[in-house]
Amino acid sequence: MNATRAPRMSPEDRRAHIVAATVPLILEHGAEVTTRQIADAAGIAEGTVFRAFADKHELIDACIAHVMDPADSIRVLEGVDGAQPLEAKIEQVVTLLHDRVGAVVRFMTALGPRDHERHRKGRPGDHHHPPLGEVTDVVTDLLAPDADRLRVPVATAVEYLRILVFGTAMPFLSSGAASDPAQLATFILHGIAKEGD
Numbered sequence: 001m002n003a004t005r006a007p008r009m010s011p012e013d014r015r016a017h018i019v020a021a022t023v024p025l026i027l028e029h030g031a032e033v034t035t036r037q038i039a040d041a042a043g044i045a046e047g048t049v050f051r052a053f054a055d056k057h058e059l060i061d062a063c064i065a066h067v068m069d070p071a072d073s074i075r076v077l078e079g080v081d082g083a084q085p086l087e088a089k090i091e092q093v094v095t096l097l098h099d100r101v102g103a104v105v106r107f108m109t110a111l112g113p114r115d116h117e118r119h120r121k122g123r124p125g126d127h128h129h130p131p132l133g134e135v136t137d138v139v140t141d142l143l144a145p146d147a148d149r150l151r152v153p154v155a156t157a158v159e160y161l162r163i164l165v166f167g168t169a170m171p172f173l174s175s176g177a178a179s180d181p182a183q184l185a186t187f188i189l190h191g192i193a194k195e196g197d
Contacts (some may be wrong), residue, residue, distance in 0.1 A: 014048070022063050023063050024041075025041055026060070026110055074138055080092050080093065083145075089143070090188055095181040095182070097135065097165045098169050099181075101165065102169050136159075140154055140155065161188055
């Protein structure tokens with residue numbers, strides 16, 4: 001049987017291709033996914049996986065970095081029309097960030113505990129970033145035109161928004177009652193009191 005030759009790719013593109021094929025498999029099988037399954041999903045020979053990554057641990061680390069990378073979310077946020085009404089912007093921002101946190105939580109839950117020495121040691125500054133802090137600047141820019149409609153400074157509004165989105169998207173912090181992004185957006189805009197109370 002003739003093996004199908006993988007298309008020519010740069011080493012970076014090859015790694016990205018393998019990571020893209022591996023992420024859905026981790027969601028399905030967790031850390032027990034095999035390199036054979038990964039190779040089949042990527043349409044490559046199993047040996048190609050080990051030419052791109054030293055071992056499965058390194059590949060899983062690359063998948064974690066991919067899932068945690070906020071670049072795609074930031075690009076989408078940057079595409080939100082800042083001239084829209086405040087209500088529309090808040091709902092779009094909340095929905096996007098809620099989905100992002102949910103996707104990260106589902107992936108890390110599927111992956112399970114990872115007790116690698118390099119993760120225990122960490123790096124200076126790791127684990128000290130505020131939840132969703134990477135989107136602060138772009139969300140601030142989106143809300144700045146509506147500063148006169150906010151009861152608090154824009155920076156404070158963005159901080160509250162991040163905290164609420166993060167908290168309601170985490171299954172171990174929320175009962176699930178506040179997991180609807182549209183409802184959360186309404187709460188962020190109007191609070192828990194009825195209008196006129």
